[in-house]
Amino acid sequence: MSATVEIRRRLSDAFALDVAFTAPPGLTVLFGRSGSGKTTILRSIAGLVRPDAGRIQVGGRTFFDAGAGTDVPVQRRGVGYVFQQLALFPHLSVRANIEYGLQALPAAERLARVDAMAASFHIAPLLERRPDRISGGERQRAALARALVTEPSILLLDEPLSALDHAIQSQIMADLRRWHERHRIPVLYVTHSHREAYALAERVIVVEQGRVAATGSSHEVLDHPAERALASLAGFENVFDAAILERQERAGTMRCRLEGTRTELEVPLTQQRVGDRISLAVRAGDILLAAQEPQGISARNVLRGRLVDTAPQGPAVVATIDAGARFTVHLTPGGADAVRLRAGADLWLIIKTYSCRVLAR
Amino acid sequence: MDWEAIWLTARLAALVSAILLVISLPLAHWLVFSRRRWTFLVEAVVSLPLVLPPTVLGFYLLLAMGSRSPVGRWWTSLTGQSLAFTFEGLVIASVFYSLPFAVQPIAAAFAQVNHTLGEASATLGASRLRTFLRVTLPLSMHGVVAGAVLSFAHTVGEFGVVLMVGGNLPGVTRTISIAIYDDVQALRYERANETALALLAFSLLVLLAVYGARRRSWALAPTA
Numbered sequence A: 001m002s003a004t005v006e007i008r009r010r011l012s013d014a015f016a017l018d019v020a021f022t023a024p025p026g027l028t029v030l031f032g033r034s035g036s037g038k039t040t041i042l043r044s045i046a047g048l049v050r051p052d053a054g055r056i057q058v059g060g061r062t063f064f065d066a067g068a069g070t071d072v073p074v075q076r077r078g079v080g081y082v083f084q085q086l087a088l089f090p091h092l093s094v095r096a097n098i099e100y101g102l103q104a105l106p107a108a109e110r111l112a113r114v115d116a117m118a119a120s121f122h123i124a125p126l127l128e129r130r131p132d133r134i135s136g137g138e139r140q141r142a143a144l145a146r147a148l149v150t151e152p153s154i155l156l157l158d159e160p161l162s163a164l165d166h167a168i169q170s171q172i173m174a175d176l177r178r179w180h181e182r183h184r185i186p187v188l189y190v191t192h193s194h195r196e197a198y199a200l201a202e203r204v205i206v207v208e209q210g211r212v213a214a215t216g217s218s219h220e221v222l223d224h225p226a227e228r229a230l231a232s233l234a235g236f237e238n239v240f241d242a243a244i245l246e247r248q249e250r251a252g253t254m255r256c257r258l259e260g261t262r263t264e265l266e267v268p269l270t271q272q273r274v275g276d277r278i279s280l281a282v283r284a285g286d287i288l289l290a291a292q293e294p295q296g297i298s299a300r301n302v303l304r305g306r307l308v309d310t311a312p313q314g315p316a317v318v319a320t321i322d323a324g325a326r327f328t329v330h331l332t333p334g335g336a337d338a339v340r341l342r343a344g345a346d347l348w349l350i351i352k353t354y355s356c357r358v359l360a361r
Numbered sequence B: 001m002d003w004e005a006i007w008l009t010a011r012l013a014a015l016v017s018a019i020l021l022v023i024s025l026p027l028a029h030w031l032v033f034s035r036r037r038w039t040f041l042v043e044a045v046v047s048l049p050l051v052l053p054p055t056v057l058g059f060y061l062l063l064a065m066g067s068r069s070p071v072g073r074w075w076t077s078l079t080g081q082s083l084a085f086t087f088e089g090l091v092i093a094s095v096f097y098s099l100p101f102a103v104q105p106i107a108a109a110f111a112q113v114n115h116t117l118g119e120a121s122a123t124l125g126a127s128r129l130r131t132f133l134r135v136t137l138p139l140s141m142h143g144v145v146a147g148a149v150l151s152f153a154h155t156v157g158e159f160g161v162v163l164m165v166g167g168n169l170p171g172v173t174r175t176i177s178i179a180i181y182d183d184v185q186a187l188r189y190e191r192a193n194e195t196a197l198a199l200l201a202f203s204l205l206v207l208l209a210v211y212g213a214r215r216r217s218w219a220l221a222p223t224a
Helices: A038-046 A094-102 A107-120 A136-148 A166-182 A194-200 A218-223 A228-233 A333-338 B003-033 B039-051 B054-065 B070-079 B087-112 B115-123 B128-136 B138-156 B160-165 B176-185 B189-215
Strands: A003-010 A016-023 A026-031 A053-058 A061-065 A080-082 A155-158 A186-191 A203-208 A211-216 A238-248 A253-258 A264-268 A277-282 A288-290 A301-313 A316-323 A325-331 A346-351 A357-360
Touching: A003 A038, A016 A038, A016 A203, A026 A038, A026 A194, A038 A053, A038 A155, A038 A186, A080 A136, A080 B115, A094 A107, A094 A136, A107 A136, A107 A166, A136 A166, A186 A194, A238 A325, A253 A277, A264 A301, A301 A325, A316 A333, A316 A346, A325 A333, B003 B039, B003 B087, B003 B138, B003 B176, B003 B189, B039 B054, B039 B087, B054 B070, B054 B087, B054 B160, B087 B138, B087 B160, B115 B128, B128 B138, B138 B189, B160 B176, B176 B189
Parallel strands: A016 A211, A026 A186, A026 A203, A080 A155, A155 A186
Antiparallel strands: A003 A016, A003 A053, A053 A061, A203 A211, A238 A253, A238 A277, A253 A264, A277 A357, A288 A346, A301 A316, A301 A346, A316 A325
16 A cells, blocks of 8 residues: 655645655655645645645545546545644543544444554553643644544654654654554655654655655665755755865865855865865764864864854754854764863864765755 | 513523524534635624614514515415514514524634644544534534523513514513513503513623633533
């Protein structure tokens, strides 16, 4: 069972959704900034939004076909949808919420299915409570259970974990994975967090401005960005415009100067020629900091800079350093202590040649 | 106290409230959820009794019930008697007169229900009717109660429309407010005061019930 999606829909005068992709059984992450059209894709598959043109097939069933005039109503599509705000029914107990989609089954079977589902999502003790009497993570599990207990042909998840802390997120993902090993259906997971995309995805579809910008495994899509816009989306916090100064064919490297600065970097050799303008991308986590000028090290790029700012991000520290150009560097708290981060202090940035990605412009 | 008038008024108001609930639930649902452009027209017509002098409404209803109008002739051919100056005529007139008092609070409550809940219900396979009965209606109970109570109370207190359409026939169309007016005209102040006080106390109780229910939005919802 897989899903084939081909949707065109005008969203405003300036913006149209135009995507086509196939989602095999398993987890596919729809990844992109907010407003890129990801949620509209999910809503079209569920039947909550009607595309202007295209075709939607799930597991051999045609949900929508503009050419043939097919448009199966939401109620008969049998999709599992977990909304961003969860949309649990506030006046019903958790049990009645999960049971809601099972109206066609006899009472005994409803009871058995709800109990089994509640057990596998660890909410059995909460079944008689109202949604406002349980925690955020528990509500999340209840919403997942409510969607999955109907045995949908496709599961649509709209940023379902974004409001939860990381520990609870990963527990819920583990539960979802376990469920998923027994039910091989396409799962479309919308997120704008590349941490989630990395952690979850068997496949990633990058959506930008209403189009599919890239498709592939998370490491293909997120590690080898084909374009600069993708790089900044996919966790390359540092992206610079640069020009090639010199090709060092034997060493397999090139010297580049960051535009508008005198900062030079040595980067891996590519097909581009001297004078070509390129983009350089470096992950914030791939840059080392030193409090003294390092001696005798293998890294080819050692830049002197000045600390502008630090900010905590979860357990990590984000430092902004001016070394001609502004660099963003991620450190662990221990690492931050070791280099004694003080605003205005001199620091040395250490960047390995192969940590620099060269992107055509 | 004029017990005959009180009993008549209670029967009238209860019947009108019941009819209005049956009309207002689908009408309010349509007004809130329809995507048609001309819903505002219906909204305006439904709300007309709020601004129209009751005598104007009563006058046109009287004409409509008269033997010269097709509606009046149809009713006469069906029942053998005219609608005007009968209890049935009064019920119909009161339904029009109190319609906005039922529709508006119910529509407001429907509109407040989070739209995504309805979408979630649909993705779980529920028909529109089931979504309405299991989600929209239970979450709008405070509005439905308010609509029923307000239309009941408003019918109890009507005067102009009753006078135009029903006249003043004891036991048939003579409601409490007409009875009070009658007593005052005849200088029976004490009797008028008794009835008026009862009506005042009743109105206050009604409003206490409505505002009390609104405070906790599902105080009156079934505990399903």
